[in-house]
């Protein structure tokens with residue numbers, strides 16, 4: 246079998262199916278922003294983007310949230326190709342989280358291990374409040390270590406990509422969400 250790392254970006258498009266259109270994603274982004282706005286009112290917040298996948302959601306929400314926000318990021322890597330493993334912390338936030346209202350942003354809550362570890366980090370750094378928002382949650386039937394406060398879209402129990410999520414590094418920039426075909 247061919248090494249998936251050597252596949253062309255077009256291969257992944259051809260071997261996938263649409264799950265949510267760009268319009269559906271836009272609607273979900275509007276709803277995430279509204280839900281956060283309702284919970285936070287005009288409170289100053291620190292947006293904490295979980296790189297790399299959270300970048301798309303963070304960029305979209307920054308255009309929608311009308312409250313005083315600062316931005317920081319961390320990088321937690323857990324997936325190699327389509328398989329999860331232990332978290333490798335490539336970067337921790339630069340801001341002092343102590344006393345802050347932190348809004349953690351990520352592309353997907355799959356097994357929940359990454360988001361739980363990020364929330365734990367914020368709590369250990371004495372954040373005043375930690376809210377979590379994910380663009381998608383995978384409907385995989387697992388008992389997860391946490392639930393996100395705000396979830397945009399529920400995706401099927403398949404490997405999905407687009408809107409921040411990659412398939413072997415490709416297509417984080419896709420404005421729609423697609424799922425790999427089951428072989």
Ligand SMILES: O=P(O)(O)OC[C@H]1O[C@H](OP(=O)(O)OP(=O)(O)O)[C@H](O)[C@@H]1O
Nearest residue numbers: 296297298322323324355356357358359
């Ligand atoms: O709920 P979990 O099973 O922990 O999976 C979710 C995490 O997996 C992905 O990160 P990844 O490690 O692939 O890094 P990336 O953000 O650079 O794609 C994704 O961006 C989430 O952070």
Ligand code: HPA
Nearest residue numbers: 355403404405406410411
């Ligand atoms: O289905 C997925 N797609 C992209 N990234 C992911 N990280 C965990 N699950 C996924």
